[in-house]
Amino acid sequence: GENVEQHPSTLSVQEGDSAVIKCTYSDSASNYFPWYKQELGKRPQLIIDIRSNVGEKKDQRIAVTLNKTAKHFSLHITETQPEDSAVYFCAASNGPGGYNKLIFGAGTRLAVHP
Amino acid sequence: NAGVTQTPKFQVLKTGQSMTLQCAQDMNHNSMYWYRQDPGMGLRLIYYSASEGTTDKGEVPNGYNVSRLNKREFSLRLESAAPSQTSVYFCASSDPRVETQYFGPGTRLLVL
Numbered sequence: 001g002e003n004v005e006q007h008p009s010t011l012s013v014q015e016g017d018s019a020v021i022k023c024t025y026s027d028s029a030s031n032y033f034p035w036y037k038q039e040l041g042k043r044p045q046l047i048i049d050i051r052s053n054v055g056e057k058k059d060q061r062i063a064v065t066l067n068k069t070a071k072h073f074s075l076h077i078t079e080t081q082p083e084d085s086a087v088y089f090c091a092a093s094n095g096p097g098g099y100n101k102l103i104f105g106a107g108t109r110l111a112v113h114p
Numbered sequence: 115n116a117g118v119t120q121t122p123k124f125q126v127l128k129t130g131q132s133m134t135l136q137c138a139q140d141m142n143h144n145s146m147y148w149y150r151q152d153p154g155m156g157l158r159l160i161y162y163s164a165s166e167g168t169t170d171k172g173e174v175p176n177g178y179n180v181s182r183l184n185k186r187e188f189s190l191r192l193e194s195a196a197p198s199q200t201s202v203y204f205c206a207s208s209d210p211r212v213e214t215q216y217f218g219p220g221t222r223l224l225v226l
Contacts, residue, residue: 001173006156009154032213034213034214034215042219043204043217043218043219043220044157044204044217045217046214046215046216049213049214089156089157093213100145100208100213100215101159101162101172102147102157102159102215103159103173104156104157104158105156106154106155106156107154107156
């Protein structure tokens with residue numbers, strides 16, 4: 001089955017710096033890659049996703065890149081702010097459409113220091 | 115529009131007790147999911163329901179059962195709780211046209 005590895009497990013940056021979180025997956029059939037942000041005590045919320053027919057997607061200060069050949073994808077946050085502090089999870093899925101069995105990485109705890 | 119709701123928010127059980135976690139969504143989504151979240155392990159899929167009337171096992175189904183009561187509701191049952199089932203449980207739902215999964219607020223379960 002699918003396995004998703006996420007690095008680093010913790011990341012500390014200064015406000016205004018960039019942050020990069022990387023994930024690798026094992027199943028070459030995976031075709032959907034979402035990123036979720038989870039603040040302390042809250043539910044995970046989708047921040048960006050990418051599908052296997054796209055190499056890069058950007059939404060304001062966040063971007064995701066996908067390398068299907070190497071089977072890895074990354075989250076990039078630019079101009080970080082204290083409110084970006086949270087745990088970020090990547091996931092991968094090869095659902096046939098209609099539903100997705102998401103396999104999650106273990107998470108990255110991002111701390112942005114003022 | 116409440117989205118995905120879960121009850122209870124928090125529960126303490128003794129080993130061997132049973133309970134049912136409730137989940138409901140008002141977004142007319144076909145698919146629903148149950149995950150557990152443990153420290154350092156991300157979210158792991160317990161069971162899912164691709165559509166009303168169907169349920170399937172996920173990564174960690176042992177010790178759990180589910181019921182898709184109707185299109186809105188998907189419950190998770192622990193028949194005989196064990197300390198290893200101490201976790202935070204999240205329900206989620208998704209629409210077949212858009213793959214995004216929307217999560218509920220979670221149920222924090224402590225089994226003593």
